[in-house]
Amino acid sequence: MAEAPDKLDNLDALESEGIHIMREVAGEFDRPVILFSGGKDSTLLLHLAVKAFWPAPVPFPLLHVDTGHNFDEVIDFRDRMVERYGVRLVVAHVQEWIDDGRLEERPDGTRNPLQTVPLLDTITANKFDAVFGGGRRDEERARAKERIFSLRNAFGQWDPRRQRPELWNLYNGRHRAGEHVRVFPLSNWTELDVWRYIEREKIELPSIYYAHKREVYQRDGMWLTSGPWGGPRDGEAVFPKMVRYRTVGDGSCTGAVESEALTVSDVIAEVQASRLTERGATRADDRLSEAAMEDRKREGYF
Amino acid sequence: MSDLLRLATAGSVDDGKSTLVGRLLYDTKSVLADQLDAVTRASVDKGLSTPDLSLLVDGLRSEREQGITIDVAYRYFATGKRSFVLADTPGHVQYTRNTVTGASTAQLAILLVDARKGVIEQTRRHAAVLALLGVPNLVLAVNKIDLVGYDEGVFETIAQEFAAHADKLGYPMGSVLSVPVSALVGDNVVEPSANTPWYAGPTLLDHLETVAVQPDPHEAPLRFPVQYVIRPRTAEHPDYRGYAGQVAAGTVRVGDRVTVLPSVVAGGLTTTVERIDTPDGELTEAVAGQSVTLLLADDLDVARGDLIAAADAPPAVTDEFAATLAWLADKPLRTGARVLVKHGTRTVPAIVAAVDARFDEQALSVVDAPDGLSLNEIGLVTLRTAEPLPLDDYADSRRTGAFIVIDNADGTTLAAGLAGTPLPGT
Ligand SMILES: Nc1nc2c(ncn2[C@@H]2O[C@H](COP(=O)(O)OP(=O)(O)O)[C@@H](O)[C@H]2O)c(=O)[nH]1
Numbered sequence: 190m191a192e193a194p195d196k197l198d199n200l201d202a203l204e205s206e207g208i209h210i211m212r213e214v215a216g217e218f219d220r221p222v223i224l225f226s227g228g229k230d231s232t233l234l235l236h237l238a239v240k241a242f243w244p245a246p247v248p249f250p251l252l253h254v255d256t257g258h259n260f261d262e263v264i265d266f267r268d269r270m271v272e273r274y275g276v277r278l279v280v281a282h283v284q285e286w287i288d289d290g291r292l293e294e295r296p297d298g299t300r301n302p303l304q305t306v307p308l309l310d311t312i313t314a315n316k317f318d319a320v321f322g323g324g325r326r327d328e329e330r331a332r333a334k335e336r337i338f339s340l341r342n343a344f345g346q347w348d349p350r351r352q353r354p355e356l357w358n359l360y361n362g363r364h365r366a367g368e369h370v371r372v373f374p375l376s377n378w379t380e381l382d383v384w385r386y387i388e389r390e391k392i393e394l395p396s397i398y399y400a401h402k403r404e405v406y407q408r409d410g411m412w413l414t415s416g417p418w419g420g421p422r423d424g425e426a427v428f429p430k431m432v433r434y435r436t437v438g439d440g441s442c443t444g445a446v447e448s449e450a451l452t453v454s455d456v457i458a459e460v461q462a463s464r465l466t467e468r469g470a471t472r473a474d475d476r477l478s479e480a481a482m483e484d485r486k487r488e489g490y491f
Numbered sequence: 492m493s494d495l496l497r498l499a500t501a502g503s504v505d506d507g508k509s510t511l512v513g514r515l516l517y518d519t520k521s522v523l524a525d526q527l528d529a530v531t532r533a534s535v536d537k538g539l540s541t542p543d544l545s546l547l548v549d550g551l552r553s554e555r556e557q558g559i560t561i562d563v564a565y566r567y568f569a570t571g572k573r574s575f576v577l578a579d580t581p582g583h584v585q586y587t588r589n590t591v592t593g594a595s596t597a598q599l600a601i602l603l604v605d606a607r608k609g610v611i612e613q614t615r616r617h618a619a620v621l622a623l624l625g626v627p628n629l630v631l632a633v634n635k636i637d638l639v640g641y642d643e644g645v646f647e648t649i650a651q652e653f654a655a656h657a658d659k660l661g662y663p664m665g666s667v668l669s670v671p672v673s674a675l676v677g678d679n680v681v682e683p684s685a686n687t688p689w690y691a692g693p694t695l696l697d698h699l700e701t702v703a704v705q706p707d708p709h710e711a712p713l714r715f716p717v718q719y720v721i722r723p724r725t726a727e728h729p730d731y732r733g734y735a736g737q738v739a740a741g742t743v744r745v746g747d748r749v750t751v752l753p754s755v756v757a758g759g760l761t762t763t764v765e766r767i768d769t770p771d772g773e774l775t776e777a778v779a780g781q782s783v784t785l786l787l788a789d790d791l792d793v794a795r796g797d798l799i800a801a802a803d804a805p806p807a808v809t810d811e812f813a814a815t816l817a818w819l820a821d822k823p824l825r826t827g828a829r830v831l832v833k834h835g836t837r838t839v840p841a842i843v844a845a846v847d848a849r850f851d852e853q854a855l856s857v858v859d860a861p862d863g864l865s866l867n868e869i870g871l872v873t874l875r876t877a878e879p880l881p882l883d884d885y886a887d888s889r890r891t892g893a894f895i896v897i898d899n900a901d902g903t904t905l906a907a908g909l910a911g912t913p914l915p916g917t
Contacts, residue, residue, distance in 0.1 A: 194778070197495070199573075201781075213718060242735070245725075333565050333566065354563075354588055354819050354904055355592060356591070356904070361897055363897060
């Protein structure tokens with residue numbers, strides 16, 4: 190049996206904080222739910238939840254807002270996780286909202302921005318009062334001020350002026366009927382922490398996070414792949430390339446990056462390289478800048 | 492092994508805090524290439540030849556122009572030795588609210604002064620609030636040292652004045668360091684500067700990387716607030732009953748005698764720790780900061796909100812106590828106010844029986860508070876709670892001596908609460 194460490198390692202401290210947050214939510218809310226896209230951050234959330242309540246099952250269902258523009262690998266992965274951990278999965282199909290006219294397909298065919306309404310409708314219909322998201326404060330400047338417990342009104346809106354000061358680790362989850370609280374257990378993690386933890390804990394991810402051969406075409410500076418959302422237009426040439434995905438969003442607008450990273454440690458090396466490589470150097474190559482942009486686009490919607 | 496240091500920054504407007512934080516991020520390569528591109532472009536637009544690093548952290552000025560709430564922002568950087576979570580607390584408007592928030596979790600605070608102005612009233616107030624919140628280490632960054640010609644005398648005068656103030660606030664020798672820096676040029680931030688040959692101390696980042704942070708003290712008596720009762724009731728674990736929580740203070744070992752508080756039985760029910768569980772295996776002991784699950788020898792009725800404490804050194808259990816409040820709400824506090832108090836994992840109704848005094852963090856004295864407390868004021872109060880709470884003095888335990896005050900009606904967080912009267916310098 191293990192003795193206690195002298196001081197906690199960075200990842201141990203972040204893990205302990207995440208578990209503490211999950212247990213606070215389980216103790217104080219009636220109907221929490223984990224937003225689960227099958228992406229790396231939500232997979233990490235699920236992993237923390239499994240650890241927080243072990244040996245009992247995870248006491249929260251998962252909620253997937255499904256744009257219909259999915260990668261098969263991700264949906265397979267999602268369903269395997271649901272099966273493995275015996276959790277309930279709630280799916281909000283954006284297609285249903287389009288079919289009954291509550292939402293309209295956008296001219297560009299992208300469905301990322303259409304996720305908000307199905308998300309809020311589903312939160313309301315299920316009376317979810319705490320909604321775990323995988324957002325991190327290092328993702329974007331605007332996020333740097335987001336609380337770990339972030340109050341949302343009945344319209345799902347975040348009012349910076351109503352933010353509560355967050356003191357010590359005493360979280361305030363009070364909310365009125367119809368309001369809910371977004372909870373971000375990964376607030377203090379950086380992208381590198383996430384990958385290092387994935388490596389340490391041997392967390393399985395959808396295979397598209399690692400380099401694989403894929404037919405891609407270029408549009409708006411991104412490498413896209415064909416799928417149910419369509420494919421290359423006239424004049425858009427298709428190339429076979431070694432690529433990987435850094436996020437798993439709507440397939441119609443989620444770009445792949447060229448990569449040789451086959452393993453977690455390869456990915457970690459790549460993430461490190463996307464920082465400035467030397468003092469004063471100003472440009473990493475465009476492909477990585479684009480990928481970083483991509484991360485943030487996704488954030489806008491949740 | 493790289494550990495985690497939580498720090499806060501404080502300073503007045505224009506002292507160069509954004510530039511300094513931007514430089515720390517930049518020089519530790521914690522900036523994505525595209526973020527830097529954006530800053531470089533914006534700097535060129537402003538006619539600058541080098542990137543204005545303050546733009547990396549959303550300069551306060553632009554926030555003010557856009558009408559965004561001026562609020563604590565969190566930044567992240569890492570070196571080979573340590574990872575850092577930096578609470579960037581804006582200094583002017585609502586400085587108490589922001590400083591208290593940033594300081595509540597900080598193990599170290601960087602206070603900025605402008606070398607041309609030295610220690611000003613704001614510096615003293617900030618330091619007093621940091622001391623009140625028990626931030627164990629202070630660094631005074633004497634910034635813009637380039638603008639005083641890298642003059643040793645100027646630096647020494649400021650450093651000595653600050654050391655005297657810190658001493659008055661109760662900071663022991665060795666917990667306070669002054670560093671002459673230029674955030675703009677980079678002197679002594681990451682690299683030692685040739686411009687300050689008279690300065691023999693560490694650079695700011697060296698100090699951040701190596702300062703010994705007392706983690707939550709391991710030798711303190713055990714405090715373990717129960718967050719959640721784990722009862723799987725599965726075929727594999729039909730009778731498992733574990734108490735999940737994070738060790739708030741001290742160390743818990745298998746075989747320890749512990750008391751569960753508060754309790755219907757005077758003095759609490761006492762039992763033994765039978766097992767310390769984690770999903771990665773059982774532990775023989777766990778220390779402050781670790782999230783674990785405790786299994787107890789006796790089948791006691793333990794629930795969320797209870798505190799498992801060292802049987803030989805339990806905290807006082809009380810329903811009337813003196814406390815210090817940092818009032819963070821627009822709505823003022825009046826004697827007789829009915830509120831909620833969240834302490835550990837327990838939330839109870841409470842009445843503010845008296846507002847006894849106000850702390851003047853400039854003069855380091857207490858004055859009468861006939862009108863109660865208003866936004867950003869710190870005061871001494873007497874609280875009466877509907878149920879007894881197991882309370883440590885904040886001076887002894889930052890975790891189990893802390894509580895928050897919540898508005899019963901709208902759920903707002905009204906105040907940061909510190910059990911006892913840990914007023915520095917009085
Ligand atoms: N000469 C000099 N100017 C500085 C230094 N640090 C900051 N400044 C300048 O001081 C002004 C205020 O800096 P800023 O970082 O925005 O201050 P903040 O309000 O404290 O965040 C800006 O014009 C900076 O370029 C320094 O070390 N030396």
